[in-house]
Amino acid sequence: MGVPETHYVALSVVLFVIGVVGVLVRRNPLVIFMSIELMLNAANVALVAFGQRHGSAQGQVLVFFVMCVAAAEVAVGLAIIVSIFRVRRRLSVDELNLMRW
């Protein structure tokens, strides 16, 4: 009956690692943010799977909170990127080695 939880956890591991590699490899802060979204989503998949395993909806409530935090994080992060871009006119995280301008 249904898909076993191990499948969901395996998928979430793969997605999470793709997100980690994306954060490490890319230099564009926008793509890095998208990779962070990938990681958060992978965690959501794992939470739903574990909640199914325990037979309670608490995992799904946690996913709801993760989504709220992700929305807030993306809004603030993109605002920071846009305001940095206004000053620096370049879009590469390697050049952001100063804590002031």
Place this chain on the structure above:
Amino acid sequence: MPILTFWILAMLAVLCAMGVVVRQNPIHGALFLVGNLASIAGLFLLARAEFLAAVQVIVYAGAIAVLFVFAIMVLIPGKEETGPDPYRPQRWLAVPLGGLLALEVALIGRSVLWATPSRGAAVDGTAQGVGRLLFTDYLFPFEVTSFLLLAAMVGVMTLTKRRA
């Protein structure tokens, strides 16, 4: 039949995730991100988390993806990762290290799954079931979330305000 649906959606999710990382143009990346989020919404449906599937589509595909596209439009399109990469060999190290991390996380996940036997109880993933839990056991975190969203909203406004 569910297992076949799972494999199709999982393949789609993984391919779209790789597209986000591999594509040079960030607008393609945003499109792949939407594909990934949509297939994960399908997976939530498959796992009987109907409420989460709806929230996933509304919040991620509706709000976050649009936010990304707007940010890409505001920033100069196509002008990214300019100049030669001084850390290129180090960056390729990320792929084998990622494989190692995958192995580690998979082992941890497997041990956790083995430690918790399956209850076999059906989870109520409808808006009613999740909402009841949200407004009883998790009422305080729920209220804190509203405060967090307010703080993020005010923060974004102050961050993007042009200085006189």
